[in-house]
Amino acid sequence: xxxxxxxxxxxxxxxxxxxxxxxxxxxxxxxxxxxxxxxxxxxxxxxxxxxxxxxxxxxxxxxxxxxxxxxxxxxxxxxxxxxxxxxxxxxxxxxxxxxxxxxxxxxxxxxxxxxxxxxxxxxxxxxxxxxxxxxxxxxxxxxxxxxxxxxxxxxxxxxxxxxxxxxxxxxxxxxxxxxxxxxxxxxxxxxxxxx
Amino acid sequence: xxxxxxxxxxxxxxxxxxxxxxxxxxxxxxxxxxxxxxxxxxxxxxxxxxxxxxxxxxxxxxxxxxxxxxxxxxxxxxxxxxxxxxxxxxxxxxxxxxxxxxxxxxxxxxxxxxxxxxxxxxxxxxxxxxxxxxxxxxxxxxxxxxxxxxxxxxxxxxxxxxxxxxxxxxxxxxxxxxxxxxxxxxxxxxxxxxx
Numbered sequence: 165x166x167x168x169x170x171x172x173x174x175x176x177x178x179x180x181x182x183x184x185x186x187x188x189x190x191x192x193x194x195x196x197x198x199x200x201x202x203x204x205x206x207x208x209x210x211x212x213x214x215x216x217x218x219x220x221x222x223x224x225x226x227x228x229x230x231x232x233x234x235x236x237x238x239x240x241x242x243x244x245x246x247x248x249x250x251x252x253x254x255x256x257x258x259x260x261x262x263x264x265x266x267x268x269x270x271x272x273x274x275x276x277x278x279x280x281x282x283x284x285x286x287x288x289x290x291x292x293x294x295x296x297x298x299x300x301x302x303x304x305x306x307x308x309x310x311x312x313x314x315x316x317x318x319x320x321x322x323x324x325x326x327x328x329x330x331x332x333x334x335x336x337x338x339x340x341x342x343x344x345x346x347x348x349x350x351x352x353x354x355x356x357x358x359x
Numbered sequence: 360x361x362x363x364x365x366x367x368x369x370x371x372x373x374x375x376x377x378x379x380x381x382x383x384x385x386x387x388x389x390x391x392x393x394x395x396x397x398x399x400x401x402x403x404x405x406x407x408x409x410x411x412x413x414x415x416x417x418x419x420x421x422x423x424x425x426x427x428x429x430x431x432x433x434x435x436x437x438x439x440x441x442x443x444x445x446x447x448x449x450x451x452x453x454x455x456x457x458x459x460x461x462x463x464x465x466x467x468x469x470x471x472x473x474x475x476x477x478x479x480x481x482x483x484x485x486x487x488x489x490x491x492x493x494x495x496x497x498x499x500x501x502x503x504x505x506x507x508x509x510x511x512x513x514x515x516x517x518x519x520x521x522x523x524x525x526x527x528x529x530x531x532x533x534x535x536x537x538x539x540x541x542x543x544x545x546x547x548x549x550x551x552x553x554x
Contacts, residue, residue: 204440216432219425230414237411245399247440258432295435 174204174243175345176268177336180255180315182285183293186324190351191252191278193333203248203346208235210253222293223304229260236264243268245295248346256306258313274347275336276318281307284324369399369438370540371431372461372531375450375510376472378488379479381519381527385472386447388528398443398541403430404446407443418499424455431459440464443541451501453508468540470531471513476502478520 177194181189189206210231214221217234221227232255239249255261259261265272281284284307285294297305306308315321322332340346372389374382386402393400405426409416411430416422427450434444450456460467479502480489494498499505510516513532517527535541 206436206440218428220415238436241401241433241437242440245401245437245440245442319540 174245174247175242175271175273176239176249176251178261178264179252179275179277180261182279183254183283184280184287184290185277185279186329187277188254189329191250193329194250194336197333198248204246205248205250206242207250207252208239225257229257231333232260232264236267240268243271254306256310256312257312258315263264264343271345274315274318275320275322277322277324279324281290295330301302369440369442369444369527370466370468371434371438371444371446372468372470373459374447374470374472375456377474377476377479377498378449379482379485380472380474381524382447382472384524385527386445389445389468389531392532393443399441400443400445401437402445402447424452427455427459431462431529435463438466443537448545449501451505451507453510466540469510469513470515470517471510472517476521
């Protein structure tokens with residue numbers, strides 16, 4: 165019986181993509197910028213959520229979907245109370261991402277953080293993980309031994325091998341501002357060209 | 360990395376007690392009253408959370424504690440974004456309730472919804488469950504075949520066999536108002552006996 169209270173100018177910004185594509189990097193930049201604008205903001209990182217909400221779940225399709233549904237449930241609770249929720253999780257399966265989209269409704273923005281697996285595998289902090297994935301030591305690894313289903317119609321498609329994180333973050337801020345997706349108070353002058 | 364944004368005048372009101380003691384009844388009355396006051400409010404009901412966050416968990420001490428930790432995690436996320444979160448869950452173990460209290464900090468109110476098990480077992484919608492618990496058909500049933508550890512120092516101790524739900528709810532509203540625990544906007548004058 166988790167019901168909403170009516171206020172609903174929050175937003176869910178959902179970052180999907182391979183490990184190392186830049187999801188959490190971008191979400192963190194966004195988080196800092198939105199905080200500076202005085203917005204209520206939360207960053208739900210896939211790994212943190214696995215610790216707090218999904219301990220015991222593995223990496224089968226079913227378990228991954230359950231994990232994503234839980235992130236979606238919590239993100240929606242926050243969003244409908246006016247919070248801008250940045251969700252950073254590989255979320256490899258399209259159907260469950262679309263389930264979360266349907267739950268949240270119009271205030272859902274899917275960002276495809278697109279980066280070739282060869283580039284991801286060379287990024288800082290990811291080299292060892294990808295090495296283990298390629299040798300099979302880490303099984304069910306998205307993009308190597310487990311599928312990734314890219315979004316068909318994401319609100320934004322960023323190619324993070326071709327631009328800096330700051331440039332990607334600028335694009336996201338511009339998208340949110342020009343689509344009127346950021347709550348009242350704020351932003352305006354600092355992000356969009358006209359507002 | 361679910362971090363807060365600074366705004367933090369939310370509140371967690373935690374109802375603990377046996378099945379049938381009146382937790383969800385009281386939480387629902389509170390929910391309606393707080394909504395009327397224009398507050399951002401959410402009701403996290405133990406059963407609903409089990410569906411959305413804890414499917415697969417059972418009723419062992421460990422699983423119950425995990426379930427309560429998850430409710431606490433979500434409640435805290437909402438609270439620190441200004442939401443008044445009403446949590447209604449048996450939450451039979453003291454230690455994990457105190458863990459949630461420590462996580463939330465000063466804006467945590469524990470309400471012991473106290474009612475003798477014989478009274479709970481006769482209440483509407485609970486008779487069949489308690490019958491099964493007493494015959495052993497439903498195992499690990501709190502208050503019958505599983506322990507319940509009452510709070511040692513709850514902020515409020517309500518004896519629901521001795522007063523109506525409306526009277527209990529009045530006490531809660533009065534407690535919150537007189538302790539300055541309800542966000543700015545509101546309440547003060549409107550909650551005492553006169554409303």
